Amino acid sequence: MVEKVTQRAREPEPQENIYEYLFAWHNQKARNMREGKVVIHGRDLTWEQGRQALLKFYLTPKVWNQVGTPGWFLFINRIIRQSGKHRHQGGLGIYVLEGKGYTVVDGVKYDWEKDDLILLPVKDGGCEHQHFNTDPNKPSEWLAFIYDPFRDATGCDIEQKEVSPDYKGPAQPTQMPHVA
Numbered sequence: 001m002v003e004k005v006t007q008r009a010r011e012p013e014p015q016e017n018i019y020e021y022l023f024a025w026h027n028q029k030a031r032n033m034r035e036g037k038v039v040i041h042g043r044d045l046t047w048e049q050g051r052q053a054l055l056k057f058y059l060t061p062k063v064w065n066q067v068g069t070p071g072w073f074l075f076i077n078r079i080i081r082q083s084g085k086h087r088h089q090g091g092l093g094i095y096v097l098e099g100k101g102y103t104v105v106d107g108v109k110y111d112w113e114k115d116d117l118i119l120l121p122v123k124d125g126g127c128e129h130q131h132f133n134t135d136p137n138k139p140s141e142w143l144a145f146i147y148d149p150f151r152d153a154t155g156c157d158i159e160q161k162e163v164s165p166d167y168k169g170p171a172q173p174t175q176m177p178h179v180a
Helices: 018-035 148-154
Strands: 054-059 072-079 082-088 092-098 100-105 108-113 117-120 127-133 140-147 158-162
Touching: 072 082, 072 127, 127 140, 140 148
Parallel strands: none
Antiparallel strands: 054 072, 072 140, 082 127, 082 158, 092 117, 092 140, 100 108, 100 127
8 A cells, every 4th residue: 555645835935025125125224324424534544546546435335324324425536647537427516625726528628726616517428527636746635426316317327438647456347337
């Protein structure tokens, strides 16, 4: 006689409820914003030489879950001679902290100095730009304010056209990969 073996079927995994996931996600985001850092000390940050410039990053996606104001990119750019040249969407402000120089936006030169505000224009295809320091004895510094949701809504691609003369690192791709 053949014995019948009964195997207990595994219970199905519970289906994720998207509404509940979003509800929890929004609440966690709100909690992070309420309890996030209020002060970011510049002395705790390091300068990084990249393809575009010598930069000190205050706010980036790496820390958005730790601060009360996610969505912002804030960084200082120190220009010794010149930055690299790149193209991306405008709609951002650059406040000059120190020095004197100029920025070339789509082939047009704009002079600036300490306490000036540089506004990159919003336009189809973004704007190509490069920054230059005009004082050989003192670097220029400016602080960029970029609101990521606006940048995303207006087109967030970026293309490196020229590398900063101060960059000694490995070659990098000139464009973010396109996802089809």
